[in-house]
Amino acid sequence: MLRLGFRPPGPCLLCHRWQTQALCGPCLQRWRPSVPRCPRCASPQAPARADRHCPHCEDPAPEFDRAVVALDYVSPWRHLITQFKFGQWPTLGAPLSAMLAQAVRQRPHPVDLVLPVPVSAERLRERGYNQAWVLARHTARALRLPAQADVLVRVTQHRRLKDLDLAERRRAIQGAFALTARGAQAVAGRHVALVDDVLTTGATLDEASLVLREAGALGVSVWVLARTPPPGWR
Known part of the structure; x- marks a missing residue:
């Protein structure tokens, strides 16, 4: 249970x-209905395509190996996640992370280290905490895995991505992440899971995954609380 x-x-x-x-x-x-998803990007898709990559993951493929999500980013979860992220309600991280941990258990794969997608110093001052680190910490604890918040850092700040299309997001996020002094040693030769709250276009997770791969990570999974459904999805 x-x-x-x-x-x-x-x-x-x-x-x-x-x-x-x-x-x-x-x-x-x-x-929280069960929905067939693309095994690469976790986009919901028709039952006939279950366990097959969606067309968006074929060319170009994401930089990460797989995405695991707990929810679709729709009502009523959208409001709850907004409260968690912007409403100064970090205690929501525990129940939300429990659902993410359950989703990960349903798709077993090797993971040696759990990392949050970092936020900039400016965003951290605004919110008082990194919601991705709250999720990563709780989820890792539930799965008995190590988690670190001092491996990947955000080195540039940009305008908010929510109003940008995919091409604009990719340009805005390019070069936004770097490894700390101990980061390269922490990820080299290991399977890493990146945790974030919402996956929309995947541009942020792609950029962070690329940095980890260039540092020698053997594999990169992304664990995300909620996935924005594609336009027109029922």
Whole structure:
């Protein structure tokens, strides 16, 4: 049974019914349906294409080996993730990470080290914490894996990516990441998992994955809480 952060009795974060779990079973069943996904980028797709790469992953292929996601970035999860990311509510990281850890268990693959996608110093000052590190720390603990926040750093700041198309995002994010002095040694010859909150175009995760591969990582997986569905997806 998936335990999403035991706590004293209180309201479910979605339906607000009084119970002991942060997210109740009926809400999870209703709002987290099982969806066939591309094994490379985790984009939802029709059952007929289950376990096959989607056309977007064929040319060019992502820099990472696989993406594992827990949710689609749709209502009501979009609001909850926004509260976690911008609403000064880092305690949401525990129940949200439990769902991510469960998704990873369902797709076993080798991982030696878990890393968060870093934020800039400016964003860190704005929010007070890196939501990706909150997710990475909780998820790694649930899977009994080591996690480090001092391996990959963000060296440039750009305008927010949410209003940019894929080509603009790729240009904006190019050169944004670097390894710390101990980072190259930490990832060389190891399988690494990169954790983030939302995957939209994949430009950020591609750029970070490229830095890790150039440093000698044997493999790069991305573990993401939510995936933005493609336009027109039901």
